[in-house]
Amino acid sequence: MYLWRVGVLFALLGSAIVVPATNPAAAAPGRLRDLAQAAGVKIGSAVRAAPLNPDPAVGDEDYRDWAREQLSTLTAENELKWDHVEPARGRFNFAAADTIVQFAHETEQTVRGHTLVWHSALPAWVSALSGDQLEAALQTHITSTVSHFGSDVAIWDVVNEPLNDSGSLRSGGSQGFWKDRLGEDYIDESFRWAHAANPTARLYLNEYGIESDSPKARGLYELVKGLLARGVPIHGIGFQTHKLETSRLSGLADSLRRFADLGLEVAITELGVKLLTPAGGDSLGRQADVYGWVTAACLAVPRCVSVTAWGFTDRYSWIPAPGAATMLTDQYVPKPAYYRVRDVLAAGRPAADPVAAWRLDEPAGTIATDASSSPQRHPAQADPGALGHEGRQPFLRAFKGNGIDSGATTAPAESNAMRTNVSYTLSVWIKPASTTGDQVIASQDGANVSAFTFGHTDGRYYLAVPLADTTDAGVDPQRLFSQTPVVIGQWNHVAAVWDNPSGHPRLYVNGVAEPEGPLWNRETWASTGIFHIGESRAGQHFHGSISDLRVYQRALPSTEIKALASPVVGQWGFDGHTGDDSWFHRDAAARNDATVALLWATDRKCQANKAISLTGTQLIDTRGGAPLFTDRSYSLSVWVQLADTDSDQVVLAADGTSISPFYLRLKRGTGDDHRWIFAVLNGSGTQQVVATSEQKAEAGAWTHLVATWSMETGQMQLFVDGTVSGTNTVLSSAAATENGSLHIGVSQLGNLRGAIDDVLVYQQVLTQPEISALYLQYEPSRCQP
Structure with missing residues (x-):
């Protein structure tokens, strides 16, 4: 059986290092697969057929036991790549992959098929084909492989690594094999062939280097939007996430959300955290940080369905020591990374805070994705041309308000981004282009009037809340105005707070609180209507740029608002x-x-x-x-x-x-x-x-x-x-x-x-x-x- 030895010395990176960090007794109890199930995700690993073999002369009992006990999904590390399953044309050999599938069937685990189309791991005979022969061979390979396993393989990485770092399809040399030989349509057809072979399978495009905002991530976003527009049966995006111990992956959750808000599943598919050499004493702790950050990023995105490591023990790792990229040593001793993942899974998915957020720097198009961790999504549809102003950094963009007819709104199905009859905070960065008229930064519809309006007029910021959802004469809104003037052509942070228990509204400009307003009627009313960015139902529009708009369902203290206003x-x-x-x-x-x-x-x-x-x-x-x-x-x-x-x-x-x-x-x-x-x-x-x-x-x-x-x-x-x-x-x-x-x-x-x-x-x-x-x-x- 596998051994739970912690705190012992083990050989790593050519020297003896003590496994430090988390005390096993203090770590979250339970198996990874059970904790993951409770958190609404699957936890998995790439595995190899040989150590899973039940024959004691071939297999590894410790490997089998750990995989069975801890994992809920298995990915064939190499056994389903083309050079393994069809080394000669028309001669398929699924024996090794069958071993993995049989093991998973016995242990009630999901199998991820990796991978059907890749420029690498091709047998020599495929490289010699061209034109119609190559297309026919690809269709046969996909159809035969997917059909062989049927429902036993629930998920397929259909196309693997199709993009250059620039975001364009690979071309030239061996890496451009598919696009150069078959044209750009090979991706569409591959998904269609896989879907025809098993209509119930979840089909993924798998890529690396998309874990943050980058040319490749934006290129993939455009590619996937095109696939969806053409009706291609794609269900998810796999984020490979091979990283170094020093990686922070600050933008991973945002990148996951962008693809999830296209209606797709997202998954971490090949997580490994390589130690840099020569490694210092804190290397294992830094490795644990990265494993924890990646797992937490997945849990923060409701449509992130699984975290899969690329191997779980250094004994069978594609990056062996001194890289030591997995959660266990070659003796199956859990590293701090294992306990960090276990603790993050035990904590579960985070509460939604903020409850809605829009970065407003979308790669292209008119959909402003919701960057919050809320299970209820609030994507906003922008008027044509309303996204694309220069943002607060080069390479980023912002909402583009023309002051006349621009705006972004949540759809009726995703309305009610905030509850207006309890405390709330609106936080946003804006760059006004003028102070003409009454300009609205954000609002939410009631049945007859806006339940709140946040904007500026006569050179001052304001928050307005009507006493009732009515257009009756004499029912004027309660208003609070800033003393700080609106500054044109400069990015400023503004926040509006309604503190329901105290009955006081507050405004902040660049993190500094404006004088507290008078006591308001505490009987604010609930709206269930559309949330507007840069406009209101009364026809006011914002002129300038808007970025990083967040909605909190609480009255943020001044310390948090100051942090949000950091320049x-x-x-x-x-x-x-x-x-x-x-x-x-x-x-x-x-x-x-x-x-x-x-x-x-x-x-x-x-x-x-x-x-x-x-x-x-x-x-x-x-x-x-x-x-x-x-x-x-x-x-x-x-x-x-x-x-x-x-x-x-x-x-x-x-x-x-x-x-x-x-x-x-x-x-x-x-x-x-x-x-x-x-x-x-x-x-x-x-x-x-x-x-x-x-x-x-x-x-x-x-x-x-x-x-x-x-x-x-x-x-x-x-x-x-x-x-x-x-x-x-x-x-x-x-x-x-x-x-x-x-x-x-x-x-x-x-x-x-x-x-x-x-x-x-x-x-x-x-x-x-x-x-x-x-x-x-x-x-x-x-x-x-």
């Missing part, structure tokens, strides 16, 4: 991972992350492994597009500890057309005269303007750097440890490449050797008090012996 557009804390902790999910990663290990350092607060350590070879880039517009006002904040001052070293830089639009770096001088440099490339790309620090740069000490540039004044400022240290002026700044990256510790001018912590990016100029506050978060006395 940060990128935040990398490097607390054991390279994720973006801001709303924008521009996670960072090591360049060439399959081979380059990340190292960790003690941070400025003396916490071990809470800063990123760079030796000149660990190159960190953000993913998914540039995190800020560099041709308008911005601020950069970072803590850095130099290992030496032996050469020029870059702290932060961004992609530009040919030259980075800015550099924040060390400039080596003669002797010990080394300075910090903030360089900005002017708008025409002809000159770099430099602000040089008065203070010398020294190795060994943590230093806080802030660089700001104002589009309005052209002023550049460089702050060192909270104090202005260098200034200059450049009236325009070059734009960063929209699809480019923020480079952390890397540039052609010289890579950093030292440690970096707490990188913050703002699309505004920070004030002196704000910069001082950032610096004062560091208390030097903490780290004194």
Whole structure:
């Protein structure tokens, strides 16, 4: 039987490491499959036929027992790939796959068939075919394979990895085999053939690199919308999710929701978390974090139906030690990752909070998907052209209000996004284009009038709630107006709160509470009508951009509203991972992350492994597009500890057309005269303007750097440890490449050797008090012996 040995020493990564972390006695009780069932998902793994074989001379009893006890779904790791089932044309061999299916049948487990169409794992005879012969062979392969198993295989990965990283269909070389030989229709036909062979099977498209907003994720979204529009029988999207221990996967739940709101199931299909080598003592804890984050992301999305790991023990892993990507050691000892998954499953699906949310940066089309975790979905249909304004970051878009006839509304079936007779909060980012007329940000219909209207008029924000659902004369709405004026052409966060117990409405502008309004009639009434974005039933419309609109069914305290109003557009804390902790999910990663290990350092607060350590070879880039517009006002904040001052070293830089639009770096001088440099490339790309620090740069000490540039004044400022240290002026700044990256510790001018912590990016100029506050978060006395 498999062994439940925890806290023992085991050989991993070539050295003895103690399995740390979760105390088994304190972990959530129960089998994974039982906890998953209670949470409304399946938990599974890729498995191999040989260790499942009941013949003791072939099989592995521990492997069989663990799979039987813990898993609710099994995926054939290799046994259903084309080179396995049809090595010679017309000669099918399903024996190995039959072993897996028979085992699953005996243990009441679901089988996932992987995979019918893939550019890899093809037998040589298939590659020699072309034209009608190839199409006929593909149809025969799909039909024969699916028909052989019938209802015993309930789910099929029909098409696997059809896209390039750019989001287009693969073409050229072996990877473009199917599209180049059969054209783009091969995907449609493959699904149709699989459906004809088994009309009850759930059919998936399986892909990697779609776990966050990226060109590939957006390309797949468009591909799938086209499949659905053509009536192709596709039922789900598989997210492979092979990741590193340092991954944060900040945007995974959002990406899952986008595809789910197309009416599809979504699933994690190949989860594995590879340890970077040489691994530090916290590697297993970081691996557990990623397993937990992925499982939690699935549970946060009502239509996410399963989490499948790509192997459950390092004994039979496609990434063996030192990669050690599974939840169990090669001796079946559970790692912290196992207990983390178990605890997340035991917690179940989260309560809906917010109850509805719209990012309003949809890849394309007119459907604004609901980004909340609510089981009741509220997708909003936008008027043609109402999505597509420039968003708060390059590469993102926002709701486009023209002030005349634009808007987005929930359908009657998804109406009543919020209950209006109890406490609620509306949180939203807006960029007004004018203050003309009465402009509505959000509203919800009653039978006769809007149950609330949130907008601005006469240059002030307001929340209006009618006393009754009537158009009778003399029944005026209760209104609360802000004292803070509406600012045109600038992103602002505004929030409206109705606190039912107290009877007080509240407004917030950029996280700051407006004066409390008068006591309102507490008998607010319930509406069950359509929720509107950028319009109302009375015909008012918003002029400008709207982003990140959230509805909470409670009165948020000022601390939460302040957090929602954070102007940060990128935040990398490097607390054991390279994720973006801001709303924008521009996670960072090591360049060439399959081979380059990340190292960790003690941070400025003396916490071990809470800063990123760079030796000149660990190159960190953000993913998914540039995190800020560099041709308008911005601020950069970072803590850095130099290992030496032996050469020029870059702290932060961004992609530009040919030259980075800015550099924040060390400039080596003669002797010990080394300075910090903030360089900005002017708008025409002809000159770099430099602000040089008065203070010398020294190795060994943590230093806080802030660089700001104002589009309005052209002023550049460089702050060192909270104090202005260098200034200059450049009236325009070059734009960063929209699809480019923020480079952390890397540039052609010289890579950093030292440690970096707490990188913050703002699309505004920070004030002196704000910069001082950032610096004062560091208390030097903490780290004194």
